Amino acid sequence: MTGLRALPTPVTARAHGKINLHLGVDDAGADGYHELVTVFEALGTPETVTLTPAETDSVEVVGKYAAAGIPLDERNLALAAVVAFRERTGWNGRVAITIDKNVPVAGGMGGGSADAAAALVAVAALADFEDRAVLAEIAAGLGADVPFALLGGIALGRGRGDHLSRVLSRGTHHWVLATSTGELSTASVYARVDELRQAGHGADAARLAEPQGVLTALAAGDVEKLAAHVHNDMTEAAVSLMPDIARVMEEGRRAGAHAVLLSGSGPTVGFLAQNAKHALELAVLLEASRGVREVVRTTGPAPGAHIVE
Template sequence: MASPVTEAEVVRVRVAGKVNLSLRSGRRRPDGYHSLSTVFQAVSLYDEVDASWAPPGRFSVQVVGEQADQVPTGDDNLAVRAARLLARTWGAGKPLGADLVIRKSIPVAGGMAGGSADAAGALLACAVLWDLDISPDELRTLGARLGADVPFCLAGGTALGRGRGDELTSVLSRGTYHWVLAFSDGELSTPAVFARFDELGLGSDHLDVPDGLLNALVSGDVQALGRSLVNDLEPAALALRPQLSHLLEAGDDLGAVASMVSGSGPTVAFLAANEPAAVDLSVRLSSEGLCRAVKRVSGPVPGARLLV
């Protein structure tokens, strides 16, 4: 880790949200989890997490920015849980505490790993703040105890996730991919979407990455990538939020290469052919009035990174 930080200073980490290029899910297992095979891509929509010294045993969080009022600020906040877990596991009995500030841009319960991103940011920020002797691999292993998406939020880029999605293998990806994200009002909790997924009898024993997806990433072929996108959770998300179907259809009609629900939703991601096409799509989609906001992003981008 970096050199010790004095108690007057703040450590700031920027961490990206994600889209799932492929999300294949098995049936619910006896332990309550679902086996997953997913290809993550980190995109240029960021939260920032600040960590500063606090009295021993105090772990607080303040949340500002978009949808800040929808984020819990007690001990159930995932970033607070991350800081506490790090102190307990790697603090070697030191009297540690941290005051956290989260600046939100990634949608809350929007299928883009916003909570996991904040946990990843808190882990890295506090590790540097407290000058802990923990490696990136060890930090990702710890992150997996908080949530399946946390290790990827630390790593970023493009990666294949197996198991619960937390067993990562880097994926070669050439070029930059341009996305238009449509944010809906309200939330969709991941547990609720998986519950509907189970009710619908979905889930497969075959969790292979779609033919052509990895080749499309290697070659940088946007059209081939669009043909390979898949999200097994999309039918469950649409069952809970039927109006998202209109948003998907609108993106297709307005020239998106491909349209899909991002993760468990309700964010919808549209792949564009290039940056000018993304600009045009975002303007036209905004005029349709089918969502609360539209944002252009690109990927892949790095995972959690120190700013100050």
């Protein structure tokens, strides 16, 4: 039939939130940034981003964690990713972006980074652009966690966390995540890390050593050994800013979690379970804990950013 315009074809991509199985943080450098050694694990908490060709750029946020205060301009990492892609490649399209949020906001789980990674994969598909190495370079310019959200799985990160190498891992990890009734900004936690160290607290120079215990446990598929070696240098700083985190952690220990781990800069706390049944038992016990907004059961590792057919 003539005279009808074809509807624009949307492209949908998905990326996942993460937890840091190990997070070693060096002192701030002259540029104010902290060198890191970290082991990322992508979790089954997805961010789904749909790009539809349009006359102007726009952002809409829907889903479980759609919240007031999420920016809808170029401060939004999904739109920032599209803009960066245009600048790098010369593609001149405009898109309407819909983000279906299933990663808790401001919880240290990298939901915004997952948005950016998913948007990069989606806009590359719209533009028929296949150079994944260029996408990784664009991702590194958007934020320290974006390259990992693009890669997925389990990876060792250095520098600002964006110099990545894949890690051998066996089996599935069962996690229970306790989101917080409060929020912490990443910048404030890093600043508190610096304050505590100036006062004589914190880890020594070994903080940037290879996390060999975590890597060995992952390769062996040994959950109990992994639980014995997970670590986050930011825990003391986050707890000092939000004492309820310590109470939630203690509730998890009493409930029998194999490991209790702050997620990134917090305030979400991850609890490592032996299996799905153990995760369910932990979740039930944690749901009534003070300072907990909600409890989420999930597994890892999850894949990197990819197109959803």
